[in-house]
Amino acid sequence: MKVDEALSKVLTGADDAKTTSFGDHYWYSTPMFETSDPALKWIEDAAWVGQGRVVVDESGAAVEYEIYQVVN
């Protein structure tokens, strides 16, 4: 993640921090999953890429990722 002005406001808890959109930032991740659910074991073996944004709502500040599976 490259911290820009909008992200900096969220990270510092600024009062004027706002929800951003996916693609507003250079913010990518490679998440991993583990699960006890046999029906979801496939997600442990898949390759994942996440794109991040911040959400500020009545529940507080949150990081949010859209998570994509890498496929052929």
Next chain:
Amino acid sequence: VIHRHDTNSWLTESDPNNVRVSRREAGGHGRNAVCRNLDYIKAYHVGPNSQATSNIHCPSSSSQKTHIISHHLLKTPTMAPHLEKRFTMRGYTSKDGTCDLKAMRGGPSRLIVPVTGGFIKGHGVDAEVLRGGGDWPLVRPAMTVTASISSVLTLSHHSSTHQPASHILTFGLTRAHPTATSSSSTTTE
């Protein structure tokens, strides 16, 4: 006519007129081909799970009826992977329990930010983030941040079977899987 040799080699097919194509394996590479009286051949690369095709133009010459398609012309076509959206994951953070460890060994700053709730949804997954997870980002002087999130989620159901919640899903951005046990005491696994 498709000339098959094995499941992992280049295969060739004639042009739409399907006149004649001969093909040979040279040097053990399996990628050289010979075509005669054709404007192009179609080359296939067949892997275990996919098949790529590309048209290979033969150098045209009225005096030369046989052309050898060189190895580099038959190289594997680009098969870049692509991304398919599966989930949306949201993790609410708490300012109250956030710790700033400042510069670690004179390098980037370490933050510890508790993750207090949230969800992951999509593609048959519906799970709630449990308290106890955390983000331990490293903040470098150039203001690039490497997130280090680890959260545990309970699966409420997944649409394929509609089973009640009885399973756990963990979400992590590092292999270290740090776990914040409280706002004043932390451990790592």
